Amino acid sequence: MIKAFVAENDRLRLVGDLAAEKDRVVWIDLLGPTKDEEDAVERLIGIGIPTREEMEEIEISSRLYVEDGAFVMTATLPAHADGDRPEMLPVTFVLAGHRLVTIRYHEPRAFQTFPMRAEKADLGCTSGDTILVSLLEAIVDRLADVLERGSREVIDISQDIFHSKEKKVSDRDRDFQEILHRIGSKEDLVSKIQDSLLTLQRLSGFLANFVGRDPGDKEIRARVKTLSRDVTSLSDHASFQTQKITFLLDATLGMINIQQNAIIKIVSVAAVVFLPPTLVASVYGMNFDVMPELKWFFGYPLALALMVVSAVLPFWFFRRKGWL
Structure with missing residues (x-):
């Protein structure tokens, strides 16, 4: 044109x-x-x-x-x-x-x-x-x-x-x-x-x-x-x-x-927090005939309390350090 x-x-x-x-x-x-x-x-x-x-x-x-x-x-x-x-x-x-x-x-x-x-x-x-x-x-x-x-x-x-x-x-x-x-x-x-x-x-x-x-x-x-x-x-x-x-x-x-790092940090902290309770639960989940704690009247609540304390302590430590 x-x-x-x-x-x-x-x-x-x-x-x-x-x-x-x-x-x-x-x-x-x-x-x-x-x-x-x-x-x-x-x-x-x-x-x-x-x-x-x-x-x-x-x-x-x-x-x-x-x-x-x-x-x-x-x-x-x-x-x-x-x-x-x-x-x-x-x-x-x-x-x-x-x-x-x-x-x-x-x-x-x-x-x-x-x-x-x-x-x-x-x-x-x-x-x-x-x-x-x-x-x-x-x-x-x-x-x-x-x-x-x-x-x-x-x-x-x-x-x-x-x-x-x-x-x-x-x-x-x-x-x-x-x-x-x-x-x-x-x-x-x-x-x-x-x-x-x-x-x-x-x-x-x-x-x-x-x-x-x-x-x-x-x-x-x-x-x-x-x-x-x-x-x-x-x-x-x-x-x-x-x-x-x-x-x-x-x-x-x-x-x-x-x-992404924040998400990974949360996942890592959660894994560390729940690792001690998992260890306690694993110990008392073993099938051995000789385990004195199995006959205790307060064995079950003691195991639960131990798992809670082992989870709270790492969480408290991380918060004090400012990692959370």
């Missing part, structure tokens, strides 16, 4: 026929393009656009390069990032003259919200480079929103770990299982956002070397520098979130170990 936009009064307007408006088009957005659509755009901009396989290459030379005066830049962006399992696919930006061409195979939120804002508000979208910078700013804002949501959820997880409302051991076990699942989901989300920010950091550095080279384009250069600083700041924040998630994972495993 092809979406073509023209600039009118510093705003973008979607046009239905690319061929009829080809001289005025400043942004061409390709979503899952067919071969015919790729050929039509290549004839218009005069260079070949990368295929999906080429977009998925990870080496920098395949993602950031100059071809016949056009700048080709590829970044990995998330889609459906409102959940914990965003779809991560590459998006290519081709800055050819006064036109911007974007090639993508999924629906990042910024590609839905930015055209609507640029159509209603004056964002200064007059050419390909201004559109590219504004679009990248919208993408970074979206990633910041995703990270903020993840940060709030990480705080909620921390509260659930250290301030659990459940008192029963079985309920806490179920809570910890759920918490481990939530921690894994947040780690996956943050790591994907980090990967996206890394590609945007490289892209912004590459773009800063070429965009706004004319003396009158100081504003564009300043916006690109601000964009690069924002990406770096978000990357640092994502690294902090990764460390926080790792700490919460270690803390959860530690709480599980403490809980």
